Amino acid sequence: MERELALEFVRITELAALSAAGWMGRGDKIGADGAATAAMRAMFDTVSIRGTVVIGEGEMDEAPMLYIGEQVGNGTGPEVDVAVDPLEGTELVAKGLNNALAVLAIAGKGNLLHAPDMYMDKLAVGPELAGRLSLEDPLETTLTKAAELLGKPLSNLTVMILDRDRHRQQIEILRRVGVRIKLLSDGDVAGAMAPAMADSGIDLYVGSGGAPEGVIAAAALRCLGGELQGRLRPSSQEEENRCIAMGLTDPHRILTMEDMVGTEDVIFAATGITPGEILSGVRYLPGNRAETHSIVMRAKTRTIRFIQSNHYLPNKPIFGQVQSEAAASRA
DSSP: OOTTHHHHHHHHHHHHHHHHHTTTTSSOHHHHHHHHHHHHHHHHTTSSOEEEEEESSSOTTTOSSSOTTOEESOSOSOEEEEEEEEEEOHHHHHHTOSOOEEEEEEEETTOSOOOOSSEEEEEEEOTTTTTSOOTTSOHHHHHHHHHHHHTSOGGGOEEEEEOOGGGHHHHHHHHHHTOEEEEESSOHHHHHHGGGSTTSOOOEEEEEEEHHHHHHHHHHHHHHTOEEEEEEOOOSHHHHHHHHHTTOSSTTSOBOHHHHHOSSOEEEEEEESSOOSSSOOOEEETTTEEEEEEEEEETTTTEEEEEEEEEEGGGOHHHHHHHHHHHHHHO
């Protein structure tokens, strides 16, 4: 993929973030997600790719845009797989909480896993632990190995996990072993990225979350030199059959980075919607301006760019259109 595309992808996440930020604290996660999705979809038409959405807002009959299988881009340029989450953390925006992001990942055609919409067990680590732990091991074993490899006592190991009832047993194990725990209310992609971010203070991310978010996080970790291992958790025979129909003949096997994001180049971009540990949120400024903070990464070069942008909103027609539609829906 051409490196010049990286900035174009940031422009997409920026506009999705700007469009969603106006819904912060309004208690309407559907409205916020709809605004982010509409903006992201419109911006894709300005980018020189021939993209196919492999992870998006749902199946064609469930989502009006950015649905799985939809063609995006202006029809020129490279053929690519597209994974998007226009608003990662809908509840976070609705409640005015931290760590909501607009995210996307792009890879060459056929490289991104078409992950079914179900839970996935995850183990995410940074570069120091990549390739050295296994999701097959009991959690206690994983924690002990991680502490030894990092050269620190278990009591100094920090583990992040979503604060969910389904994680009750894992949280009990974490507390019994004596590691530090950081409970995450929402934001599965940001949580999985955290161990690979030097200033996060997080050593491991464990637990289960959405499988599509797992693939997007794996793309980010590929760029960061980290690793995500996953294992799907089909909850019914119907879900088992869906996995098999999608080419996952053994739905319960460990999925590696290669399974999820291939071996070729990957570009990941994200823009903060609400303030977070990785990125600051959208900040409104005098004079019809707004400030965004984004990250864009490329696996081929392992370059990580943080971009702070100052936007003059009247010069963004797509943003204006999305805002007008949002105002009409709230009237």
